[in-house]
Amino acid sequence: MILSDKRILEEIERGSIIIEPFRRECLGTNSYDVHLGKYLATYKDRVLDAKKHNEIVHFEIPKTGFVLEPNTLYLGVTLEYTETHNHVPFLEGKSSTGRLGIDIHATAGKGDVGFCNTWTLEISVAQPVRIYVGMPIGQLIYFAVEGDIETFYNSKANAKYNNKTTRPVESMMWKNEF
Structure with missing residues (x-):
């Protein structure tokens, strides 16, 4: 079940959802608009290796x-820092962003219960597009969780994206054993 605007506000008041900075006008009917932070990143190497740390x-x-520009993966970051303690957050693009040919995530749109950070965006474009700091870039949708949580993301010893940051974070795939 997706949380409504009223329910999102209730959860913010309870402290189970934290959005900083929070602006009431960014709350939609059943989502919250997030904005592009001031940093982007690109990979140093043209060919990436899943078993190695790609800087x-x-x-x-x-x-x-x-x-x-097309054919380049840009890592961006949301302006907003979020915490979600009892719900599953999903990051999706906005229709206005999509209509500019901007994809904001390759496959990583779901956060885990206990995720506490800014969101790294995997940005690609269909054609050249000028972007700006603070522009609406996506929206968070919150889903209710059925059952008790055994291990929250922020308490997992092997969680790879727990370090609080205002900059995009590269893939940590290389930390997996395969």
């Missing part, structure tokens, strides 16, 4: 915006 280069989006 990234961070850069700040200028006030005049930045043109994203």
Whole structure:
């Protein structure tokens, strides 16, 4: 079940959902709009290796915006820091973003219960598009969880994306054993 606007507000008041900064006008009927933070990153190497640590280069989006180019994976980050303690958050694109040909996540749209951080975005574009810091980039949808949680994401010893950050984070696939 997806939470409604009223239910999201109730959960924020209870402290089970935290969104910083929170702006009431960003609350939709059953979602919350998130915005593009000031940092992007790209991988240093053209060919990535899933078994190795692929390093990234961070850069700040200028006030005049930045043109994203096709055939490049950009890692972005949400302006908002979120915590979700009793619900499953899903990050989806906005229709206005999609109509510009911007995809904001390759496959990683779901957060786990206990995820406490900004959201790294895996951004790709169909054609060149100028983007800006603070532009609406996506929306969070919250799902109710059935049953008790045994291990929250933020208490897992092997959680790879627990370190609080305001910058995009590269893939940690290399930390898996395979």
